[in-house]
Amino acid sequence: MSMWLIIGVVIIALLGIIAGKNKKPRQQHTPIHAKAILTRREQQFFAVLQQAMPRAYIFPQVSFSAILTTKGFYTRSQFNRKIADFVLCDQDLEIVAIIELDDRSHQGREQQDAARDAMLHEAGYAVLRYTQIPSAGQLQKDLYKYFK
Secondary structure: OOOHHHHHHHHHHHHHHHHHHHHOOOOOOOOOOOOOOOOOOOOOOOOHHHOOOOOOOOEEEHHHHOOOOOOOOOHHOOOOOOOEEEEEEEOOOOOEEEEEEOOHHHHHHHHHHHHHHHHHHHHOEHHHHHHHOOOHHHHHHHHHHOOO
């Protein structure tokens, strides 16, 4: 009888070891740090944009979920974690244009950018993309047709 007891204890111990190895590692809290809302380059662009469009409301880093909606979960999952660099609104807070400032990280991601733009266009938004910071005059010229 004691032999069966020893075998039982060994089996239970082995099962405990095996079960322990299959457990996911405990997730631990990592420190949270403050982060600037805009990079230095985006800050420079924001200043030029303000100069070019002083009567527009400019909202940086806007979640697509704040400006797009759909009833289907699959479609929502295509945009719910995306961010627009700048959303320009008129005096009535109607969205006039979405502006993206592309840097080197966008090289090779043209298809993803086109898919993002297609979603915004489907919702009726104008999308402007810049790889370099344009002058205030160029921005005024590019945005003139969108403001009433």
